[in-house]
């Protein structure tokens with residue numbers, strides 16, 4: 545049996561372009577499925593392929609309409625389980641709700657854990673994802689989870705900008721490991737910003753541990769949501785004497801009014817989430833991580849290590 549007939553790849557509704565791109569890299573066609581929304585907004589999924597005894601991958605990114613796409617993924621997995629798939633791998637480029645990964649204050653949910661429970665309960669047997677908001681989320685699962693990283697792809701694009709004396713800046717203390725990976729790729733050093741989130745839409749920079757004076761800086765984060773974090777960090781870096789300011793993040797949600805007039809010169813994100821907005825269009829560069837996902841799927845099917853991809 546050749547490699548490509550050993551598995552099936554399906555796409556949920558959240559990011560068909562990305563699923564198609566992975567399929568193209570793998571040289572397969574996407575599995576046939578009907579996904580419908582009933583008049584009352586309930587979701588129905590019918591698999592149109594024989595999946596009995598097959599290894600199945602379902603791509604769904606949990607962004608933009610996270611509740612709807614999550615529910616669709618759960619229904620998809622249940623349909624595959626009941627159709628006797630041998631294994632069901634959820635390919636989740638962006639793991640939504642990842643920021644709700646701990647009890648930061650009283651009487652709140654750890655929703656990232658709740659989602660892990662739901663995915664397992666629905667029949668998912670493995671998760672393939674990228675740059676989880678925090679690494680401990682891996683431990684929320686009792687099934688294998690592979691957390692890929694986008695920093696090598698993003699860094700390759702940054703190198704094309706021919707920055708002078710680059711410096712990687714962590715916009716908060718939570719992005720330490722990610723920033724270290726960037727600094728290693730770019731063969732340079734890094735500094736930290738101490739950020740204070742005043743509200744869901746407002747961020748203040750308290751101080752910087754290190755100096756950005758005379759440097760081209762790369763503000764590196766796992767995600768850009770409202771853009772407040774990168775904008776506050778960029779302003780602080782410019783005031784601290786930085787030259788060019790590049791923001792680089794794996795996941796570009798781009799919610800809200802945008803940062804066209806900010807101190808940022810370029811924004812580089814991956815295509816883990818469809819870019820819906822023109823929020824930063826003239827400053828925005830997108831780098832595809834579909835080849836990394838395709839390689840990871842190939843390695844999973846072949847029972848090969850994927851740690852070399854990181």
Ligand code: R5P
Nearest residue numbers: 765767768769770771772773
């Ligand atoms: C926070 O811990 C994350 O790593 C990001 O810095 C944050 O979620 C970005 O959100 P926003 O763009 O709304 O500031």
